[in-house]
Amino acid sequence: MSSLSAPGTIATPVVVPNAKAALWLVGTAFLALLVYYFIGVDQGAVSVFGNDMHIHEFVHDSRHFLGFPCH
Amino acid sequence: MEKRIILRGLLAGAVAGLLSFVFARIFAEPQINQAIDYESGRDAAQELLDKAAGLPVEAAGPDLFSRTVQANVGIGTGMILFGAAMGALFAVAYLLCLGRVGRLRARSLSLLVAGGGFAGFYLVPFLKYPANPPAIGHPDTIKERGSLYLVMVLCSIVFLVAAVWLGQRLQARFGNWNATLLAAGAYAVAIGIVMALLPSLGQLADNVHTFGNHPTETPLPLENSQGAIVYPGFPADVLFSFRLYSVAAQLIMWSTIGLVFAPMAQRLLQPTAKSPVPAGSPDPVAA
Numbered sequence A: 001m002s003s004l005s006a007p008g009t010i011a012t013p014v015v016v017p018n019a020k021a022a023l024w025l026v027g028t029a030f031l032a033l034l035v036y037y038f039i040g041v042d043q044g045a046v047s048v049f050g051n052d053m054h055i056h057e058f059v060h061d062s063r064h065f066l067g068f069p070c071h
Numbered sequence B: 001m002e003k004r005i006i007l008r009g010l011l012a013g014a015v016a017g018l019l020s021f022v023f024a025r026i027f028a029e030p031q032i033n034q035a036i037d038y039e040s041g042r043d044a045a046q047e048l049l050d051k052a053a054g055l056p057v058e059a060a061g062p063d064l065f066s067r068t069v070q071a072n073v074g075i076g077t078g079m080i081l082f083g084a085a086m087g088a089l090f091a092v093a094y095l096l097c098l099g100r101v102g103r104l105r106a107r108s109l110s111l112l113v114a115g116g117g118f119a120g121f122y123l124v125p126f127l128k129y130p131a132n133p134p135a136i137g138h139p140d141t142i143k144e145r146g147s148l149y150l151v152m153v154l155c156s157i158v159f160l161v162a163a164v165w166l167g168q169r170l171q172a173r174f175g176n177w178n179a180t181l182l183a184a185g186a187y188a189v190a191i192g193i194v195m196a197l198l199p200s201l202g203q204l205a206d207n208v209h210t211f212g213n214h215p216t217e218t219p220l221p222l223e224n225s226q227g228a229i230v231y232p233g234f235p236a237d238v239l240f241s242f243r244l245y246s247v248a249a250q251l252i253m254w255s256t257i258g259l260v261f262a263p264m265a266q267r268l269l270q271p272t273a274k275s276p277v278p279a280g281s282p283d284p285v286a287a
């Protein structure tokens, strides 16, 4: 990695110093994973809306193309 | 600060999703349509065979959305939302790395985290369970396939985080170069073991039971009761193109995230990189 950092430049600072920042991180990660789940997984192997297939069918092509297993 | 970073990650992700949607619309959709045509033709051929054999014919379910909707608005929504979600996760990973990865510049770190996202979220799982177009995949095995894929994603990400941690532990003793190589080697061995242990999709119990011993679920030629081929196997060129474009789309997505985020992070985090560090400020590397 030494080739990627220039000598003499300051390194990046730590910016997750407190609980409030941690909350933002956890919340963001949770929402992002929720989107990941609805695009890639829901109404396939498991489903939160029972047998309804609207989300699955709507994002269907992207589910295949993004590498998720589908029908 | 964390809010501003997350917002920039989201923005970079949405731009990345938009670009990969444009790519998908141009390159993937023709392949997807060919796969769907193959599937319809095969279903029709199967129906004729079933009728001839006196078996009940299954009626196809109604289409909830037309192909036009799926191939434009649908895939667009999926790609852009997926990009934004990946951008958000990228920002979270970036924030966690800040100040903990030595003397990396904000811009370089952006590219490295994006590379990690590409490998961890997509490329490594793809090596074991590659993307498949419509017509490939048996409905009876979707539960197993879904779980196996997520196990691969989870392992590749957890091992990646562990490898970064290991590399940093080894750095003091072996130096940057060798520690990086050792950590990468450990990652390859660990994920290789997982790949060897997980079953290939053709080997799932349902598939062996119904179709016999095959490595994948890619449809083989359809034969009638005399053993004559009445419908060909899945076209190899369509499968190859679909997978190649799938990798390319993710490459576009993650490079865009890294490249769009990099200058924004640089401006935000190191606006005075050329001015001397004020005396008495704590050493960020030691934190």
Ligand SMILES: [Zn+2]
Pocket: A060, A064, A070, A071, B134
């Ligand atoms: Zn499908």
